[in-house]
Amino acid sequence: MGSIREIYDAKKTVFSCEVFPPKKDKPIEPTMEKLAAFKDIAPDFLSVTYGAGGSNAGHAVEIASFIRKDVGTDVLSHITSVGFSREKLDAGLKTFTDNDIENVLALRGDRPRTMTDEEYNSRDFFHASDMAEYIRKSYPSFTVAGACYPDKHFEARDYAEDIANLKKKVECGCSFLISQLFFDNDSFYKMSELMDKSGIDVPVSAGIMPITNARMLGTTVTLSGTSVPKSLSDVIAKYGENDDDMKKAGIEYAIDQIKDLLAHGVRGIHLYVMNKPETAEAVFAEVR
């Protein structure tokens, strides 16, 4: 266990998954029981999401600590700056250190609907890069990662602006990147080309979400801002009515995407598996 960046340095391809903690008013044990199955699947690391504003910070740390100690897998804890003062970030990072969590994904987060203007505007770290820089300088023992967007972040005017900001993020201390999910590999290749041209040379994991039922696609597209290529909408049109067929077809679509990415020499695959280890198992069986 140590710096996740070292895993990228040691391995040709890094395989990881994203999981999420239960809401703060829900029991934590059912999530732990589900995630325990990752012990046998043995991804290179698991990343644990964080509610913007720190709404479920307690559960996020408990789940990250459980993964590290009981699942026996390296863990990347997300942390968001929206609604965060420096003091709140310091306190959050202390709980990470107390639980031997050494890798953080520095994110700005999106404004929760319940957050007031005052709370939103009072944050000490405007962008993820500001928080990454602070963590790197004040807590050098942490390995810091950042997010990137194959379909461009929705607030950026164009790709050039988004990539220039991404470069700042890397210069501020993000030593590897994880991409937003995407369904069209050409988006990822375009982003990679622009990154190469701008001199960004840290490893990037490609974010892949197997669509295991047709209902999840709408929410996924709204939340991620990614586009749906015809090849995927054809799959949904053909299999979407039948959950078993859709699950199979969605996993196959993800496997095809990953095989193509591997053939293009991608450094990592990050699966958005929505706390379903069985989906990770089915995909990894075909691609690792």
Ligand code: FAD
């Ligand atoms: P930033 O890097 O701050 O970028 C946001 C926008 O600002 C972009 O348009 C960028 O081009 C621009 N920008 C960046 N830096 C600068 C700068 N220095 N100057 C001017 N403009 C700048 N959200 C959660 O709430 N919890 C999670 O756990 C979570 N996990 C995620 C994991 C991954 C892998 C990804 C891709 C996203 C995740 N998100 C999560 C969502 C994320 O918080 C949102 O996408 C958010 O809108 C942007 O976060 P960011 O860290 O990329 O922001």
